[in-house]
Amino acid sequence: MKRIVSGIKPTGTLTLGNYLGAIKQFVKLQQKMTDCEFYLFVADLHAITVRQVPHELRKRILDIAAMYIACGLDKDRTVLYIQSEVMQNVELGYILQSNVYMGELERMTQFKDKTAKNETSITSSLFTYPALMAADIILYDADYVPVGDDQKQHLELTRTIANRFNNHYGDFFTVPEPLIPEVGARIMDLQNPEKKMSKSDSNEKGYITLFDDPATIKRKIKSAVTDSIGIVNYDPKNQRGLANLLTIYASITDRKIEDIVKQYEDSNYKQFKEDLGQAIVDVLQPIQEKYNAIVKSSELQEILNNGREIATNYAFKKMRKCKRKVGLGRK
Ligand code: ATP
Ligand code: LTN
Secondary structure, three states: OEEEEEEEOOOOOOEHHHHHHHHHHHHHHHHHOOOEEEEEEEOHHHHOOOOOOHHHHHHHHHHHHHHHHHOOOOHHHEEEEEHHHOOHHHHHHHHHHOOOOHHHHHOOHHHHHHHHHOOOOOOHHHHHHHHHHHHHHHOOOOOEEEOOHHHHHHHHHHHHHHHHHHHHHOOOOOOOEEEOOOOOOOOEOOOOOOOEOOOOOOOHHHOOEOOOOHHHHHHHHHOOOOOOOOOOOOOOOOOHHHHHHHHHHHHHHOOOHHHHHHHOOOOOHHHHHHHHHHHHHHHHHHHHHHHHHHOOOHHHHHHHHHHHHHHHHHHHHHHHHHHHHHOOOOO
């Protein structure tokens, strides 16, 4: 049976970018690939690579776990767990640090972007992050890893690390393949369509969170940056903001961009934005209701306990063999 693995960091409130680039894809894949196992986790160890407030972090961990289910993942077909609750993730992460080079880590765009934003307190774990991410994936012999476009480079490095390990110690880890959606892999900031929509951004007007109420969603879409051309057309070069809104529209409604463009050919941005705002509300409202019903439930705790157990079982056996391959310990 093929295995799909992916994770989300509890660094801020989940955005529409996380939903369209990642969670919605997980749900679609789960519906399509009925012969696959799904290992999905909350990447809390990755979150602390930048400073977090402990009680907020703990709350967001459960928020993300609940959101996975609220967005439509089937709890009976998902091994849902918290990264820090399976200690083998860290163990393999450390071993993989010895199988990745400084030069490779220095080339990572996410590291470069994050250090450019905050130059004074860059932790060493932010730098070695891709080794832990590779461990998150190859520890479970993932065949596929669904992620947004920004994670492509980390996935390539994961493949390099897995191949390097296999070449050196003999075939051991499955080399994973990324799955990046055709539409929605890179949702841009509503106020600055040159940069990706990010949950750790300071300008709230630039992103829609999965918790925003209908009025806020509509207001943010209404004030999204467009252009003075005034014609609904998909032209990412000259109408970047609008192209992003069209992408969001297509992705959230599962429609084709060209069909949406056609629908608004005799219309204006005002009508287009109103309809888009409503389309987002229509999708997020039921998700929020489900989230509210599950986040404090004992059911969620059971799902996470169960997930921890299954993930630990796999990870424990894999790590025992891995350490033997590397020559660690006594036998
Ligand atoms: P941060 O902004 O704190 O770095 P993030 O949202 O980029 O956080 P994660 O929460 O770990 O990082 O991302 C979870 C998943 O969501 C990943 O697969 C990532 O590729 C995807 N994702 C994040 N932002 C976007 C976006 N703007 N468009 C599409 N996919 C996205
Ligand atoms: N690095 C990713 C989050 C992440 C992840 C993973 C995604 C951590 N471990 C394993 C897929 C598989 C990010 O910053 N968005």
